[in-house]
Amino acid sequence: MSESVAPVSRRGFLAGATALGAPAPAVPAVAQPRAGIVILIDRNDPHVMGHAISYSGNLSRYFTGKGQAVPPIEVVANGLGIDVFRADKSPLKEPLATLRQMIPTVVFSMCASSKSIAESRENLTIQLIDGARLVPFGIGRMVELQRKGWAYVHG
Template sequence: MSEPIPDVSRRGFLAGATALGAPAPAVPAVAQHRAGIVVLIDRNDPHVMGHAISYSGNLTRHFASLGQTPAIEVVANGTGIDVFRADKSPLKEPLAALRQMYPHIGFSMCASSKSIAESKENLTIQLIDGARLVPFGIGRVVELQRKGWAYVHG
């Protein structure tokens, strides 16, 4: 029997986990050690994008004050992929600075959303330095949640 999918608040942390990163009770000990924080950007809105990036830095500083360094992954999905596009990102320089200051923060772009945008725009989209592709952005978010990661919506 598979594990139940956790109840997720659209604008908050994974239900059952505290804001301090405590894993949900059903998460095995191995996953608890590797758990981190996933931040979703799902629309092309510079305000939303900026908040998501700010959250990543603030979470890093918060946990550093507790002597911890959680893994953090920012996932761009749908029209939010513009944040990691080399040709369109409104936050190219802040993202480069964030990656340099906090190399444990990962950037993932939905390959499906990228393919759709490339088809519509008739071009090949290049990613900013440090960003990688994942097959489906929302699938990556759920995959990480099932491993005990906290979820934050940008």
């Protein structure tokens, strides 16, 4: 004869243990991450790329206008969107340079996997624009930042 046991949530367990006179176990404090804003560019479309840049500038003006610090902003290029950070193809080199002057802390990240695929397809080595960096997988970077509490904006 088996006895069924009702599941007990952590909250229920802590309340029950405390009611029985047992001290509640210590719950470690979780450090709150400094959440930022991550913007994805995943298409080779100048309008999408331009939106990502204008979003970044508008976010800076929005927070500054409210007397608040501008949260960290990272623009991630993935798939066909990597052209935005390519030194040989970016249609927005000057606006990106202006954005970096306006928001020196903005981060430009290019998917290394997408870069490698493009290099194989085009049989060349892709150079990045000034200020851009590689991340192993753009989608992985997006998920990593969202799990840390970053807001997601699609370009």
